Amino acid sequence: MKKLVSLAIGLISLSALTFGQNKKPNIVFILADDLGYGDLGVYGQKIIKTPNIDCLAKQGKLFTNFYAGTTVCAPSRSSLLTGLHTGHTYIRGNKEIQPEGQEPLPDSVETYAQLLQKAGYVTGAFGKWGLGMVGTSGEPAKKGFDQFFGYNCQRQSHRYYPTHLWENNKKIILQGNDLKHKATYAPELIQQKTFAFIDKNKDKPFFLFVPTVLPHAELQGPDDVFLKMYKGKLTEKPYKGNDYGPDATVPGYASEPDAHATYAAMVSRMDFYVGEILQKLDKLGLTENTIIIFSSDNGSHREGGADPEFFNSSGGLRGNKRDLYEGGIRVPFIVKWPGKIKADSKSQFVGAFWDLMPTFTELTHAAKPRNSDGLSIVNELLGKPKQKQHEYLYWEFHEGGGRQAVKMGNWKAVRLEVDKNPNGIPELYDLAKDPAEKNNLASQNPEIVNKMEKYMGEAHRESILFPFAKN
Known part of the structure; x- marks a missing residue:
């Protein structure tokens, strides 16, 4: 009888321990x-x-x-x-x-x-x-x-x-x-x-x-x-x-x-x-x-x-x-x-x-x-290991003339005045070398700019409540 009681107590303790380990x-x-x-x-x-x-x-x-x-x-x-x-x-x-x-x-x-x-x-x-x-x-x-x-x-x-x-x-x-x-x-x-x-x-x-x-x-x-x-x-x-x-x-x-x-x-x-x-x-x-x-x-x-x-x-x-x-x-x-x-x-x-x-x-x-x-x-x-990485991150802002931004790797693109010029060339920065975004490298990297513009286009889904002015 004592053995059965001890076994039961052990099972209860094991159950409690398992529950504790699996508790959300x-x-x-x-x-x-x-x-x-x-x-x-x-x-x-x-x-x-x-x-x-x-x-x-x-x-x-x-x-x-x-x-x-x-x-x-x-x-x-x-x-x-x-x-x-x-x-x-x-x-x-x-x-x-x-x-x-x-x-x-x-x-x-x-x-x-x-x-x-x-x-x-x-x-x-x-x-x-x-x-x-x-x-x-x-x-x-x-x-x-x-x-x-x-x-x-x-x-x-x-x-x-x-x-x-x-x-x-x-x-x-x-x-x-x-x-x-x-x-x-x-x-x-x-x-x-x-x-x-x-x-x-x-x-x-x-x-x-x-x-x-x-x-x-x-x-x-x-x-x-x-x-x-x-x-x-x-x-x-x-x-x-x-x-x-x-x-x-x-x-x-x-x-x-x-x-x-x-x-x-x-x-x-x-x-x-x-x-x-x-x-x-x-x-x-x-x-x-x-x-x-x-x-x-x-x-x-x-x-x-x-x-x-x-x-x-x-x-x-x-x-x-x-x-x-x-x-x-x-x-x-x-x-x-x-x-x-x-x-x-x-x-x-x-x-x-x-x-x-x-x-x-x-x-x-x-x-x-x-x-x-x-x-x-x-x-x-x-x-x-094996943490998935983003291909890019995207943001938009519907004040101040409308703004968009994309981050891809070390590159960051910022487009201003989207309401006036929805296809304007974005600014481009290399955050690894220029985290303060002082040097616009867009004119020197047209291929990167084109890729960032593509991301901006595919990431933006039109909103009736929050449209850019062109729409």
Whole structure:
């Protein structure tokens, strides 16, 4: 009898061990807003302190050639969630809907969050959405998220002390917040809701998406330890006001006089929030079975008095947000998975947001996406051979006269003024020799230019909502 009991206990223990080994990994994806490639210490930042994200990189893998979906928020996030580059994804620009919200993703569009839901994951998003107002086909609940809390509308997210946030389909009024009064700092409230999601779902496989609004304009925040770290120590620069958005410039609403100190404090506060999430996972014993990803939705910004040149926010690359030069689209990308991804490793793999959909579905054994421009980068993450490579990467941008860009190997082509001259000769740069894109080599390499033009033509599928002016 004792032998039978011992055998039964052994089988139960073996079963538990096997289950533990095969348990689906949690995924925590933290997406900064308008954080430049060079804004983190681990990517060369010399002024702003980001110890938690720097530590994350030391514990995982840092990518040096990873790209956002495009150079502004809504289309970049559409590319991220749908696995399609901006020549194919449904949302290709910041198209506003009144009185609140942006052009919604339609019912026909599938996100990776929906596929993870079907694979048994609990899903939550906490921060900024911008892909469909409540009540539309693009609201978070219809695009794969069991729980959402934050700013549904990216226009509203310019304010760190907003009048309201959204919890699923419920409007949460923040008492005491208006154009002059600051009672509730929204990022802190969103952080607490993020913790509650982790606590509630710690015993289930979960996908946690944290699209934080930091350090997006406006330049504002509490006058606390983060601001004190920099105030008086950086060059004084009068605050220009928040000059982005139709209703954003409000006299007296944003009054912090030192824009440099405020921006640095916002980045350090974001880093602190990342550290808090990591500590939460540690405390609950979830770290070993959790894939943690950090990135940014596009390059560094200039809104609200931000000064990317002062901080070298683009890390020596050309351009900022709204450019298709490297500084507008190359972003930090860090992944940690203890015991699976080699600590303190770096990758030169050339990837982009549309790679995450096939990567997530492979990691979670979810159904493959119906359509994707991406490649699974699981082999690259795990240090395995035979990682597939992109033939090329493609971006388009529907403001500033229309722009297109292609990256093929070391070559990068950028076409400007597409609306006026859709067949204009693109600029051409050799990023291996000229990462700052200073020397246009188009006239010296007509065959390469012709190939890049061919890629631009085949990658762009016409959109009724977001046409180039010629159409």
